[in-house]
Amino acid sequence: MSVSATQEVLLGLDIGSTATKVVAADRHGTVLHLVERENGMRTTEPGEAVQDAEAVREAALAALAECADRVRRSGCSVRALSFSTAMHSLVGLDERGVPVTPAFHLSDSRCAEVARKLRGDRQGAAALHRATGTPVHPQSVMVKLAWLGEQRPELASGVVRWCALKDVVFTALTGEFVTDQSLASGSGLQRMSTLDWDEEALAVAGVSRDRLPTVRAPTDTLPLTPEAARRTGLPAGLPVVLGAGDGPLGNLGVGAVSTGVAGLSLGTSGALRVMREQPGVDERCRTFCYYLAEGLWVSGGAVSNGAVVGQWAAETFGVELGELMDEALRVPTGARGLVALPYLMGERAPWWEPGLTGSLVGLRRVHGRAEITRALVEGVAQQLALVRDAVVDTGAEVRAVRATGGGFRSRVWAEVIAAALGKELELAENSGGSALGAVFLGWRALGELESLEETVDLVHPSRTVPADPEAVRLLREQRGGIERLHEAVRDLVPGAE
Numbered sequence: 001m002s003v004s005a006t007q008e009v010l011l012g013l014d015i016g017s018t019a020t021k022v023v024a025a026d027r028h029g030t031v032l033h034l035v036e037r038e039n040g041m042r043t044t045e046p047g048e049a050v051q052d053a054e055a056v057r058e059a060a061l062a063a064l065a066e067c068a069d070r071v072r073r074s075g076c077s078v079r080a081l082s083f084s085t086a087m088h089s090l091v092g093l094d095e096r097g098v099p100v101t102p103a104f105h106l107s108d109s110r111c112a113e114v115a116r117k118l119r120g121d122r123q124g125a126a127a128l129h130r131a132t133g134t135p136v137h138p139q140s141v142m143v144k145l146a147w148l149g150e151q152r153p154e155l156a157s158g159v160v161r162w163c164a165l166k167d168v169v170f171t172a173l174t175g176e177f178v179t180d181q182s183l184a185s186g187s188g189l190q191r192m193s194t195l196d197w198d199e200e201a202l203a204v205a206g207v208s209r210d211r212l213p214t215v216r217a218p219t220d221t222l223p224l225t226p227e228a229a230r231r232t233g234l235p236a237g238l239p240v241v242l243g244a245g246d247g248p249l250g251n252l253g254v255g256a257v258s259t260g261v262a263g264l265s266l267g268t269s270g271a272l273r274v275m276r277e278q279p280g281v282d283e284r285c286r287t288f289c290y291y292l293a294e295g296l297w298v299s300g301g302a303v304s305n306g307a308v309v310g311q312w313a314a315e316t317f318g319v320e321l322g323e324l325m326d327e328a329l330r331v332p333t334g335a336r337g338l339v340a341l342p343y344l345m346g347e348r349a350p351w352w353e354p355g356l357t358g359s360l361v362g363l364r365r366v367h368g369r370a371e372i373t374r375a376l377v378e379g380v381a382q383q384l385a386l387v388r389d390a391v392v393d394t395g396a397e398v399r400a401v402r403a404t405g406g407g408f409r410s411r412v413w414a415e416v417i418a419a420a421l422g423k424e425l426e427l428a429e430n431s432g433g434s435a436l437g438a439v440f441l442g443w444r445a446l447g448e449l450e451s452l453e454e455t456v457d458l459v460h461p462s463r464t465v466p467a468d469p470e471a472v473r474l475l476r477e478q479r480g481g482i483e484r485l486h487e488a489v490r491d492l493v494p495g496a497e
Contacts (some may be wrong), residue, residue, distance in 0.1 A: 008158035012438035050102035082442030083243025085166035087186035092159030111147030133289035134188035140190030145205035182244030219445040249437030255459030266407035273300035284349035286390035301349020307407035327370035335375035342379035381420035419471035426461035
């Protein structure tokens with residue numbers, strides 16, 4: 001479709017972990033322009049993962065300005081701007097709204113000991129998880145606030161208000177200190193039943209609601225200020241849609257919004273989420289539950305180890321990644337008896353144990369780099385299947401899977417994950433992901449879409465990958481022992497939980 005075929009576009013601003021992206025797309029989801037700016041990360045202290053909030057804000061404004069200029073030059077006009085953002089970030093502001101702390105990223109693990117202490121009260125941790133939909137884990141904003149108050153008060157010196165990284169950018173565009181219900185739902189501070197701040201979680205975090213943003217619906221809009229208009233080249237008064245978290249919007253961006261359709265992403269890490277109309281987590285608290293908008297929730301889990309395990313193997317064996325993945329593809333299902341717990345970076349769902357370490361079980365002299373890599377890939381696929389099983393235990397159905405992500409450039413990933421899930425993968429490789437989800441949410445906010453479910457017909461898979469029946473059987477039989485193996489290895493490694 002040519003740029004001239006449409007006159008109006010909507011901008012989707014996606015503030016991701018490593019980059020900020022702006023896409024310009026029409027009502028049908030056709031992406032006409034894409035601009036990207038890198039977001040730096042500081043990791044100098046052990047466990048540290050922080051970003052410069054003001055630098056991210058400036059990068060977002062610059063990306064908006066460039067994309068707005070491209071839209072003008074193409075003869076189109078911008079109808080509105082909508083947000084997507086990485087979840088679980090935290091920034092402290094002074095009385096003027098100026099950041100006085102770095103932006104703590106979800107992967108900042110310095111609060112792991114506080115999380116471990118909170119999880120030591122199993123009933124209390126489970127109650128918080130069931131109320132908020134967010135696991136008691138170092139990624140949680142609630143846990144980070146508790147850690148800052150208990151152990152690192154010097155980092156919070158001068159903080160008057162707390163917010164997410166996205167809220168800093170939104171305030172710069174609209175002048176309003178607000179956040180959206182979707183982003184708040186991943187903080188561990190918002191109660192699922194009310195979509196408002198939860199008093200018990202606030203008490204654990206050591207923060208009062210007057211120090212947090214006002215919570216509003218993801219489809220609410222506020223006007224672009226004259227100053228932001230000058231900085232970006234967009235018209236003053238342009239509707240700015242609050243938007244939502246990148247996880248729920250990822251489902252929207254691949255058309256996985258029908259009940260029973262899972263959205264699966266595979267990059268450095270991975271995630272599987274299923275749309276549902278009622279909030280809730282499974283009885284064993286293995287899943288999260290985050291809000292999208294208009295009564296839609298996503299239930300699922302993120303795994304810390306995705307395609308990164310293949311990258312690690314390639315670096316370790318000193319071989320090109322593509323060559324190694326091709327070798328792994330030729331190894332039969334089951335990796336000739338080798339089983340991997342692929343916890344190179346700890347693990348989130350379904351265990352939520354950041355201290356886990358990886359293991360190879362069944363290693364023999366006949367195994368080489370191809371078998372080890374195959375076992376790691378199968379290990380990741382099995383984790384995603386365990387997440388799916390936990391979602392099913394909540395009463396949700398998984399009848400189809402829409403998948404996207406850079407990991408699927410390697411054929412072995414698609415085939416093994418399809419087999420582990422026992423479902424054909426519908427690969428939406430040309431989707432705009434979370435940024436496109438933000439665009440769809442924006443069009444819905446403007447009333448141009450009758451419902452969010454309408455996006456199912458706007459995003460079409462580029463190809464499908466079938467699940468080989470014999471591979472499905474073998475991996476299903478193996479999966480029954482994965483949890484027992486995980487527990488046995490965890491007990492051997494001090495500090496794993």
